[in-house]
Amino acid sequence: MAGADAMPANAYRTGAHLFGAMRDAAITGLISLGLFLPLVGFQTITDIHNVLILTTRWPLLLGLVGSITGCRCIYLIALAPRLERGALRPPQRTQALLGNLLRNWFIPFAVAFVIVYPMLVVLAVGFTGAVRWIDNFGVQILIYVMLGWGLNIVVGLAGLLDLGYVAFYAVGAYSYALLAKAFGLSFWILLPLAGVLASFWGILLGFPVLRLRGDYLAIVTLAFGEIIRLILINWVALTNGYAGITGIPRPTLFGIPFNAEDNGFAAVFGLEFSPIYRVIFLYYVILTLAVITCYFNVRLRRLPIGRAWEALREDEIACRSLGINTTNTKLTAFAMGAMFAGFAGSFFAARQGFISPESFTFLESATILSIVVLGGMGSQIGVAIAAVVMIGGTEIMRQLDFLKQIFGPTFDPTQYRMLLFGLAMVAIMRWRPRGLIATRVPSAFLKTRKTISVDLVTEGRG
């Protein structure tokens, strides 16, 4: 008895903790067994006589359940207590440090990197290999950065949940494609026109949904996105339906086209023809467009209209009591967001040379919205980082050919994209529920600009 008394109290606690962890892990194992038994344990395959055969995969099932149980056990014993201790510490210091690091070091570096990116790629992999890297990573990501920043006005600042943002992207793309083919107008004339048309549609959508909030608004915008897509599919005479529009004119540099002919870019400048010039040109066009979007975002936030958007997100009734016309304020948010989608859309059409309704599905809206949400609503840098991770991640998975050598020739890494997105979402929800950059920077200050923890900021319920 004396020995037991002498034992330190926390040794006893550790013993209980161990037992508890084991029990918890066993329960987790049982749940996963129940879940994976039908999903993994049994498999049906069709044999050469087209007959279904039920086979079992016990080793795989046991392996899965075993590793889940083991991981849970290790997590509970080794990781959870440490995390708990970490949670007790005030998080302010790391937050502030992260903020400073972002402002002083990361942003200038990122800007410089984005500017010299095409040169770096050309230097690294040469002319032929660079096309793929600049186009798939640079241009593709920048389109989504721009779309994210555009949607950020509607969702992040004004707090209006828009699930049909891709509709305006489609309007921009089809405006450019149809007008360019019908009237032969140049990209540079049609780019602003596509923006204007898209913002017109933004206002058109805005009017009926002004009185809706939150979930209801989200449903209607979702439906609007689908309506636009269905019109594009079914109005065959105008849009050529599923087949899409081909041969969309490419943008030119002050009238100099990027082709192999005598008046083409390469010939004019005495260079050997290569598709790389056009890709680099497109890269800088979308970079400029994205920078303009960012500039608008930053400037608008400090203007009365931007403050009114944020105030609208915080409390609509208080806004009205201060004499703010909430109808106009919401409509300008919709129009402004749609305008940037229109710009991005017309760029997309000009870059692809081919568009079809396939490019404007709900999945696109969801991707853009998740970029905004993951990045932290209202945060410019957050949205950019999220776009790089989400879109760059997808593209990287397309490039992972070496995995085929490990998992066999039928293995397609892009098939796992949604699974990884799901994991990323769960991780974000768990650790950063308000997005990567979860602080709000005030638009004006008297003495010091203190960032505001996003816990105080309303999420925007429409």
Added chain:
Amino acid sequence: MTARDGPTVLRVEHLTMRFGGIVAVDDLNFEVKRGNITALIGPNGAGKTTVFNCITGFYRATAGRLALQRGDPALWGALESLTDSGKRGVVRPGGTLFLLERMPDYLVAQQARVARTFQNIRLFAGMTVLENLLVAQHNPLMLASGYTVLGLLGLPPYPAAERAALDKARHWLDRFGLLDRADDPAGELPYGAQRRLEIARAMCTDPVLLCLDEPAAGLNPRESAELNELLLLIRDQGAVSMLLIEHDMSVVMNISDHVVVLDYGVKIADGPPDAVRNDPKVIGAYLGVADEEVARVEAEVGL
């Protein structure tokens, strides 16, 4: 407190508000004099906030006329012709006259210059104290930014207008003792400071009439006394008339020049505070008990 007999700024006539079969406000008539603090009191559910919502345009009154006048009192002469004309208001160089029941809520604030606070504080919690005051100056700033176009390009007069707006915000923050919290999020302020901020925000709209819905609710006696001082200070500057709903009788009796008492949507008393507090109908409405009981409670509250 003596009632100051200035010109009328707000005239409420035959105001009636029905919600389905319920009559929340029934044929209410009263006036608010310029530079006065008029208190609207009554037991819970008497219809005080409904009156506020009608005046500020959040509800559309079922019937009645709500006229607000600014500047030259001679404009009251135009009231009948304005009512017949079907227009919202008359704007003359010497002043304005508006029929509030014809205007949507944001125009009541923007054009007729009626500012209000809310019973449950409605601040922009995620924005700083300063930003709250800048949002209140939205309309003049919007004009100065050329409806955003000039502002985007950084062209005048927006930068000057923004500096002026910051100065005005600083002035009211100083006045309300919130200057050192200017850069903190409004949601982090203590309750009493949030109440003060809401009034400061309303003052930033340069109101003609300030409607305060229970400004002293939830304040401790010291904060409540400070608030009284502030409201008297604003009143003595003369530009703003105040209409306030209050349950705290010490506030009502100390600062109001005129008291209107509502019970079940009907006006039961109207007059200077001293007259109202001795009115047996008012005492009955509040306490609803026999005379000796009233006498006891009166003794308790020091009458």
